[in-house]
Structure formats: C-alpha cells, structure tokens
Amino acid sequence: MPVPPKRRSSSEARRGRSHQALKKVKINSCPKCSKPVLPHTACGFCGSYKGEVVLKLKTKTKK
Numbered sequence: 001m002p003v004p005p006k007r008r009s010s011s012e013a014r015r016g017r018s019h020q021a022l023k024k025v026k027i028n029s030c031p032k033c034s035k036p037v038l039p040h041t042a043c044g045f046c047g048s049y050k051g052e053v054v055l056k057l058k059t060k061t062k063k
Helices: 010-016
Strands: none
C-alpha cells in the first residue's frame, strides 16, 4: 500500500477535527406547562406542540 507523501502535523489534524466537537443542546420551555422541552418535539408532560395537544397522555392514578 502506498505511503502518504507527507505526514499531517498534530495541529493540522486537530484543526481538521474541530468541527466534530459536541455542541450544547438548546432547551426551550413548553408554552402550556413551562417545562423544559427539546426544540421541534412535543412536550412529554402535557402532550402539546406549538400550543396544540397532539399526544394523549395517560394520567397516573392513585391506588
């Protein structure tokens, strides 16, 4: 197998990997119940998305 003509220096390799760093996750709040929610997802607590109920969630009942 052929050998690369020139070795990549450590700084050049690290600069090439700079776009692979993890980014912070933005967290929004639900407009109905004001719980933290990921963007573009329905609220897991009240089941609403953009102010409309899209999920029917079961409520916990006491025994």
